[in-house]
Amino acid sequence: MTALTAGYAPRTGGSRQLAATGALLKLALRRDRLMIPIWVYVVALTVVTMPRTLKGIYATPAERADVLTTMQANSSLRALYGPAIDDSLGGLTVWRVGAYAALFAAAMSLLIVVRHTRDEEESGRQEMVSAAMVGRRAPLTAALLTALVANAAVAAIIAVGMPLMGAGGVAGGVALGLATAGAGMVFATTAAIVAQFTESARLARGVSAGLLGVAFVLRAAGDAGTDDGSSVLTWISPIGWLENTRAYAGERWWVLLLFAAAVLAQGAAAYALAGRRDIGMSFLPSRPGPAQGRLASAGALAWRLQRGSVLGWSLGFFASGVALGGVTNGATDLVGDNANTRDIIERMGGQSGLTDAFLAAMVGMLGMVAALYVVQAVLRMHGEETSQRAEPVLAGAVGRLRWAAGHLVIAFAGAALIMLLGGLGLAVGHGHDLGPVLGACLVQLPAVWALGGVAMLLYGLAPRAAVGGGWGVAGAALLIGWIGPALKLPQAVMDLSPFGHLPKLPGGEMEWGAVVVLTGLAVVFVGMGLVGLRRRDMSN
Template sequence: MTAVTTARYETRTGGSRQLAGTGALLRLALRRDRVMLPVWVFIVAGLVLAMPGSLEQSYGTAAERADAMRSMNANSSMRALYSPVFGDSIGALSAWRIGVYAAILAAVMSLIIVIRHTRDEEETGRQEMISAAMVGRRAPLTAALLAALVANAAAGLLIAGGLAGQGSGGALALGLGVAGTGMLFATMAAIVAQLTESARLAKGLTSGVLGAAYVLKAAGDAGTEGGKSVLTWISPLGWVQNLRAFAGERWWVLLLIGGAILAQGALAYDLAGRRDVGMSFLPTRPGPAKGKLATAGALAWRLQRGSVLGWTLGFLAAGAVFGGMAEGAADIVGDNRNTRDIIQRMGGQSGLTDAFLSTMVGMLGMIAALYVVASVLRLHGEETSQRAEPVLANAVGRLRWAAGHLVIAFGGALLLMLVGGLGLAVGYGKDLGPILGACLVQVAAIWAIGGLAVLLTGIHPRAAGAAWAVAGVCLAIGWIGPALDLPQAAMNLSPYGHLPKLPGGGMEWAPVVVLLTIAAALVAAGLTGLRRRDMIS
């Protein structure tokens, strides 16, 4: 029965048939994500709820907050990086500092959930078996969107409840803005999942739209104060900041978010009813009749080259932006002693400019850990999708197959830090050598986290996703820990806490060598496990 015939049949027999089995599929999705969803919700809400305490330490008086608001709004780089500041209360500064980034995390969480339970299920063949039972055509999509709604609602409620002390109206606006952005990208991912045949491509395209939204918002904010730029209003992330939580809320902006969610959801449902399971509206282009990839490494590069290129361009741009802000670091901080102390805890006790550069280098290093985890886990994805079996059925051993992906993962992390360092030096206008050296030091911690991902993939592949949690915890410790003045013991839980603060500080080789040794040992143990265990079928 074709998709059109089935759609007409379901229309005649009642729309309820199209949603048959939704409840069971939702329970299955929540059960499968019983670890991932709480972790994501905790990260999204926790980052927001930790911000008021940090800001109270940095800007304890109304005068300090007003001065910070003026200096931030006067700096185009800071407006591009964070957004304009619309109020000088602790709540308004919290929304300024973390609101857009919390919305980005909610968007990433949502697109992962929706694609995981739609296109990924079809790509692995599980959806075809499920659809053989009493399951409606649109039930899988509905269950996926409901799972995303549960996660976003939980994050939004935690944010609204946790910030209610700063002002109930602002807390509700920020919670709804973050949750609404998550659902907006959930419905966008639902559309892309109908258009593409590959879960990887669906995630990449939706992530690309998210990245473009951030670039549009940043460009608009940098060029015009007050969030009035057309570019800012084109971006969904610009809608979150223009809600103006804790600064005279614009509740009507929620109508834009809600309208976009409904329009995208309607389009996704329409597309879902017009195609067969496993098919797409943009089919994959067939390859050449005669293959040109002679090695497993060449195949790995073909699969990951787009990701490497995207990350590389992103690091170059981010480095240039951060470098351009370094010269004005003193102006950004002003006379606020607490903010100066936070930057120095993150970047070392050298001069403020060097401490700022060291902080930016550390941020690039922590973000690069996300790349290395994603690239290593590509091994797990190839295995679970059974694409690895045809490769290993030839004269290709497991170690050689894995080595192709690992070279790209670890070598790509090194490339990212070099490119990021180059961007920093270009933006700053000097000190190329010291900045590149500081970036290279970060590679030891990045590779240690990548080694853990290899270990989990090789020994216990079903727990490989825990590497994301480790990278996220390290990012949270490095980002929020200095602002909360966490004890050194807590900071040392992250491998980045052991690295020397460069540029400006003294070089310490011992922690770098230890981390590289740990990384090598983890990779060796992971490859040994991969060689000995059964492949997932």
């Protein structure tokens, strides 16, 4: 508190509303000194490594022209990636990863804003900080500035990195970087508004992520119907604005004004709402519970806390499975006679035939994303502990192991559920036999559980490192599995991810050794984490 009050004198008027913003910004950047660089690295690396990857796949202008023609005619692939407007390396980079860069930047931004607004209020820390000389709107301002710093770093790396990687002129890199950062800031201010209406950080993240999902679906639906991004549905979505900026295809600089207008309008709304409510309250407070409790066990409480997350992930995986299954038939059009593209798909999904290899690659992607779910579900215990909601539960006739078991069952069983639903969606979208696809999805679970076990190990033995370490390990596995095959990383690097040891199904040979070992590691990690949880002190 001394750090917040030092050097600040009482102010009046509008400046008083922002008192101590600088100190709060420094605090937020210090707290996120690991999370923000990881996010920036992932988002920017996804973009700047793509030109060289595409140059290796489509080495000649004729090959790039052919892929442009193919993508313009394939509505399924347009829905997945967006329209291909230009056949330069920069233009194909925008087609291949532009929408996903915007998606990742938006996810990064909404998580940052919710973390430094609603999370702080829910934990009670904001009330203590506000007892010092802190302006009413300073916390929100600091949160948005933190998101701005992260997005500015992404924009700068993309703007500088794209020309250096041979993508084309400087203007295209600047346009792509600014559009990516603009999409991030749009959803940063969206999250700022949502945080005013929700009483819990969990709900704020869920609603913000749901709005992000709607934006992506609108973009996909619009691009499926048109080959130039001109659909009304595409223009409604901020993610669609990125492709309509036309980086490397005759830049439309005026589209960047849409990002700026949305950020200013939503930011103003968030500021107006923040000034009209008390700390810790919301405009849509939670309904009071019944006079008598209806939760008879710690497991029932864990289910009550996590059921919304399980439902959201389940619906998302089924919808993603249907979408990915639907574009599987377009895999042949995407690959054509290009040996490099075929090699990448085979490195991801095996060599059992192009269609099965593509399906196996998509199953692997679902597995890597499912790892994010299991880490989130396991780390829910950390959130309950640090917010001191676990203490009243453990003060009753509930032991730590029993309390943890409720969350772990939901985490590991929930991972199995969403993978099954993802496999069902793949089978429905592609028309493939259900059994092999579901079996392939279940084979991903040992790797998913192993990463969940790492999160539990860190939570039990080193709770302060649990959040950063758990997300860092899961993010590294996702990054290796996603860009490793395209960059042709050495097998030793690919083996750092547990997913690199799994058999490539459907189509490949089943190998039980890695499945058994990874399952055993998951059990050992969870057991060690539970031992650590039982012996250590809980947070005060």
